[in-house]
Amino acid sequence: MTDAACLVFMGTTVISGSALAVVIATGRSALFGGLSRAFQWQRPRTRFERGMNSTSWMLMAFTAVTVPVSMLVTGIAGGDWLQALLFGVSVAVGLTPEMLPLIVTVCLSRGARTMASGKAIVRRLDAIETLGGMDVLCVDKTGTLTSGVIKLDRAQSMSGLNSSYVLHAAWLTTLIPHTTSNPWDDAIVAAEGDSANDTGDVQVEGGTPFDPIRRRATVIVAKSHHRADREHTGGSDISETSGAGAGTSGNVSRIMVVKGAVSEMLPRCDTVMRNGTAEPLTDRLRGTYERLMADKATHGYRVLLVAQRSVTDQTTVQDDRALTLLGYLTFLDLPKPDAADTIAHMHNAGITVTMLTGDEPQVARTVARKVGINARRVVTGRTLDDMTDTALGTELRRVNVFAKLTPEHKARIVSLLRREGHCVGYMGDGVNDLPAMHASEIAISASTGSEAVRQSADVMLTHKNLDVLLRGITQSRRTCVNMMKYIKLALSSNFGNIISVMIAGAFLPFVPMAPVQMVLLNLIYDLACLAIPWDRVDGDVLRSPARWDTASIARFMSRFGPVSSLFDMVTFTVLLTLLCPAVAGGRFPELHGDGSRLLFVAAFQTGWFVVSMWTQITALHMLRTERVPFIGSRASVPLVCTSLAALTIATALPFTPVGAWMGFHVPPVSLFALLAIVIAGYAVTVLAVRTLYLHRQQPLL
Structure with missing residues (x-):
């Protein structure tokens, strides 16, 4: 339709001359006005929103199973159902990463600030995760790949x-x-x-x-x-x-x-x-x-x-x-000097660049070849009109240059790419780009674009340059990886603790950790994790799109959570048979006075509290990288400082009046010998499990 020489389109600027025209369509019935329907579409939920929802449902499912089971086990074993109820509540709290909203927000906010300093302004925080997961970028030719100056x-x-x-x-x-x-x-x-x-x-x-x-x-x-x-x-x-x-x-x-x-x-x-x-x-x-x-x-x-x-x-x-x-x-209209290098870097980063242009096929093919886009086959808008969605979906797997397109053609291509499972970004600056931007998962514009486009964009570039966008993508991936560090590590750690609690509840006549102590343990660990947004990220992790994958989170929890529980069982055994009897004067069944039994329980809970904090911090530094910890990849200074602070607080707390008020007892020196053995064995085991995990082509983060 746009090729029809007999039609004058609404929104056209008349440069010179005169003409007599008959109005055949107005408002939204006109081609230009029809673009406003894009604002009426309900924009599909982003991958970040879907990931958050699925992870929340997963946590709810775990909670729905573990809380009743832990209450029953504790109530039957101890006979105190009120204590069992309180313990069930603490299990629910312990399974939930309380600092998740805060740390996710801090990660995204810091990422947005860093991207803004790199000339990429994020208009929606959750767009950072989507940008980091983008694997297909659709761009126009003029002004994006080329200088835009004839x-x-x-x-x-x-x-x-x-x-x-x-x-x-x-x-x-x-x-x-x-x-x-x-x-x-x-x-x-x-x-x-x-x-x-x-x-x-x-x-x-x-x-x-x-x-x-x-x-x-x-x-x-x-x-x-x-x-x-x-x-x-x-x-x-x-x-x-x-x-x-x-x-x-x-x-x-x-x-x-x-x-x-x-x-x-x-x-x-x-x-x-x-x-x-x-x-x-x-x-x-x-x-x-x-x-x-x-x-x-x-x-x-x-x-x-x-x-x-x-x-x-x-x-x-x-x-x-x-x-x-x-x-x-x-x-x-010459290609930008750095366009070819930037597109090559995008390909190396797992991003396919697809050209969607209204220009002639010959011109599109030439520019595509000069900047390194696959141009062996160019499909025009007229060809698209004769293709079904199934046929076009097949073409999208091998064609990266589309020419002579209308706004509707662009939106259709973007929608089908998303249907094929891709995270699609669209970069545009004109009103005719609105449908495609709205259909995309991440809409990108330059500050020189039209007002309507700037209002619809998720990310706005102060300089219309692909290199600026590439730097923004790299930073967004860094943000996503750090965000996923906390989510996976916190959930697997909490999951391991809950398994340990449920197992212990079936055999111990007392709760292995008081509810207030479990909440405190999570709080101290989460405070240590507040520095994760400032942590370093390995360069090889940034070479592929970063996505929120709930299935990957569940796999991580199911592999590394039980490892923590295994060493908790070792800790329980040593505490029950050696350390706590030395403090209380005998094994728990042999103790008859309430005072001695309370002392036994306090010593047990203190020992597990300290060991749990050390194992969680150890896991944080063992699993934050796929390289050799502390040698191939070092944590950032802020994360090291908060980790040391968490270990210091957890270890020193039983020696303070606050620790006594919370039910802790001053631990014997032998506890630290146990601590050294458990941490050494735990670190070696985690590295071994991590090697098997990576060998099965499972990304760690």
């Missing part, structure tokens, strides 16, 4: 030689009065240089600017003198006096100059200037020139032909026929 490549005669006169003749068409500036004329004026400001010898007598219907610009000028141009081979002059036929009156030359599209210009030319003389433009020459210009278009050039003829006082701009073909202009 430049004149060459002005040549039909003999293929550079010609300043062809450029000068084309420059004359830019002098038409009441003509709004356009990229092609701007490029011609820039190439003409300083002489473009010297119009004293030129008087414009009439002209018609370029328009999409005529596809040519015509001007009639009177010149008091002329400039000549010799071909670089030393041939004859190409000028209005060398066979092009100029009407002259004394020192004044009157000529008509026309520049325009190849298909419009060739039928209007009767002769061609070759080697300084005008020759008949035969059918053979027309065919040769058509193939030449088609080859230029194939290589990404935009081509305009330039012709002229002599005129009299009675000649009008409508008489632009019987012209002499002088030469042609080739224009380029």
Whole structure:
């Protein structure tokens, strides 16, 4: 529809000329107005939202099972159902990572601040996770992959030689009065240089600017003198006096100059200037020139032909026929210097770049090849109209360049990419990009985009450059990895503690840890994790999209949680048989006084509290990286400091009055020998399980 030359679309800017039109559609019934329907669509939930919801349901399911079981086991074993109820509540609290909302928010906020310093502004915090998980980026060509500035490549005669006169003749068409500036004329004026400001010898007598219907610009000028141009081979002059036929009156030359599209210009030319003389433009020459210009278009050039003829006082701009073909202009919208390198880095980072453009297929293919996008096959909008969603979904797996697209085509492609399981980002800056941006999972725009686009964007770039976006993606991935560190480590640690509590509850006549002590244990550990947003992230982890994967969280919990429980059982055994009897004066069943039994319980709970904190901090540093801990990858200084602070608080607390108030007892020196053995064995076991976990191609974070 957008190719229909008989239609005027709402939102079109009229540069010049006049027309009589019949209104056939208004408001949202018009093509431009129909784009506003994008704002009425319910935007699909992002991967971050889906991940948070699924993780919440998983925690609720675990809680629904473990809390009743722990209450029953504790109540039956101890006979105190009120204590069992309180313990069940503490189990529910212990299984829940209380600091999850805070640490996730801190991670996202810090990521947003860092990205803003890198010229990428995040308008929604949860967009950071989505940006980090993006694996397909859809972009337009103009202004994103290219500079967006049309430049004149060459002005040549039909003999293929550079010609300043062809450029000068084309420059004359830019002098038409009441003509709004356009990229092609701007490029011609820039190439003409300083002489473009010297119009004293030129008087414009009439002209018609370029328009999409005529596809040519015509001007009639009177010149008091002329400039000549010799071909670089030393041939004859190409000028209005060398066979092009100029009407002259004394020192004044009157000529008509026309520049325009190849298909419009060739039928209007009767002769061609070759080697300084005008020759008949035969059918053979027309065919040769058509193939030449088609080859230029194939290589990404935009081509305009330039012709002229002599005129009299009675000649009008409508008489632009019987012209002499002088030469042609080739224009380029050059790729940005760093576009190819940036796209190569994106490919290495697991991001496929797909070009969606309304431009011609030949131009799109040329630019795609120059910047490193797969352009073996280019699909046009008309081809899309004849394809089913199933067929198009198959094409999307092997095609990365789409040309001559409407806004609806772009939105359809983005939607199908998402249906194929990709996390799709779309980068646009015009109103016609709104449907595709709305259909994408992460909408990206530049600060130079239209107001409606900026309001719809999730991420806004202060500089429209893919390199800025790549840096933002890297930072967002770093943020996601750190966020996932806390989620996986906290949940697996809590899960291990709950398993230990439930097992202990079946065999112990007392609760292994008081509810207030369990809450305190989680609180101290979570405070240590507050520094995770500032932790270092290994470079190899950033080479692939970071996604919130609930199944991966469940696998992590099920592998590493039981490892913690295994060493809890070792700790329980040593506490029950050696350390606590030494403190209380005998094994628990042998004790008869309430005081001695309370002392036994306090010593047991103190020992497990201290060991639990050390094992959790050890797991944090063993599992924060896939490399060798402390050697191949070191934690950040803030995380090291908070970890040491947590260990110090947990270890020193039983020696303080606050510890006594919370039911702790001063531990014997032998506890620290047990602690050293358990931590050493635990670290070795975690590394072994981590190796098996990675060997099965399971990403750690």
